[in-house]
Amino acid sequence: MLLAGGVYGLLYFMPNLSAIQFIIISAIGMFGFGFFNIVVWAFVTDVIDYHEYLTGLREDGTVYSIYSFARKVGQAIVGGIGGFAIAMVGYDATREAQTQQALDGIHALATLVPAVIYIVVFLILAFLYPLNKKRTIQLAEDLAERRNIKD
Template sequence: MIGVGTPLFAFETVNGNTVLSGPRMTIIAGIFSILAILCYLLCFNLVRERVEVPANNQKLEIGRLLASLATNRSLLGIIASAISLLLAQLTMQGMAGFVFPNFYGSPQAQSASTLAGSAAMLLICAPLAVKLSTQFGKKELSIASCVVSAVVFVLCFIVHPLNPFVYVGFFTAAYVGMGFFNTVIWAMITDVIDDAEVKNGIREDGTIYAVYSFARKVGQALSSGLTGVLLSMIGYTQATAFDPDVTEGIFKMSCLAPAIGFVLVALCLWFIYPLNKKRVEENVAELAARHKG
């Protein structure tokens, strides 16, 4: 709703340029804030916890915990990959807020890109991710999909489409590649937990999830400022927002920055994350034998 609807109402044309309207954004932000509060209240009042989790009274050994996490290559690999993915994804979304109105002058295309990306996730990634990851492996699927996304953005940079909806096509294709990794990444966390249990003999679901979630928050914080840094690098200011050199720089950065991010994801998965299809299947078999015994 936010990604599709906001661009249609938040921009206005001033002296022939498409610019973001402060008053309109204030109203839109207020509306979505009220909706967010209502959704939280509904979630709180309509959800009931049915599974009782017994209290864990085991003494926490901080030193052993930190040593275990620091030497857990699979956890470090998935954290590095997730942070790189966030850099790519949030840069895609952040630069979209500039390439569509400033370079293409079409906030409608920005709305279409969000709709197309979401539809592609639901219609392509969601139904195919399980089948492909089962056949080829989650690590293997994620590497291939991120490489495809990087190639798509490089092709977009080379083709340099002047029609905004051709850019939307490239954007959507890259979103599909990203979507496969986004779909299976939480299942990969389960693989990381299994791997740690095989090595340590202890299942540390909560600890590993907590560390991973914290690392994602760090990645989100870093990514939130990255778009501003990239815009500063190309000389973007309020006065130069529609200068030809600056808008051209916006287009180039909207292609190259996500491409670099996706390459980083693939490299992290290839060289750091060790849980390929064979290794995951071995861990599953080992844990099944232990639990059965």
């Protein structure tokens, strides 16, 4: 997320790139985001273990379904917000050419907004998310011990 945030922040300060240059640089940022998109599924399994640790119940299906539903709702909301956001910066689909204000706003929406969001997510994961590597290893050991006691 930090890589993605940094790259998109850099793109904000490079408004005169060609489309090819923009795509190449943004692909580097999307690598960071793509990596997070893969790793987030490991977070779900960590949350399942944490839930079992707290409650004594292993509810994989419930946790996965809530996560899947929340992800779909989030994607729908963000899709709608995107339309409102470009309208707010002055985009007008009926115009043959957009105003400079609209173009600048679209550039900020495509670069600065993701940069800020990615960096905020990074900070949350780095400083507020309670299930770091050390904690998840300890959870796995505690759960294994509990399961052995039950058997």
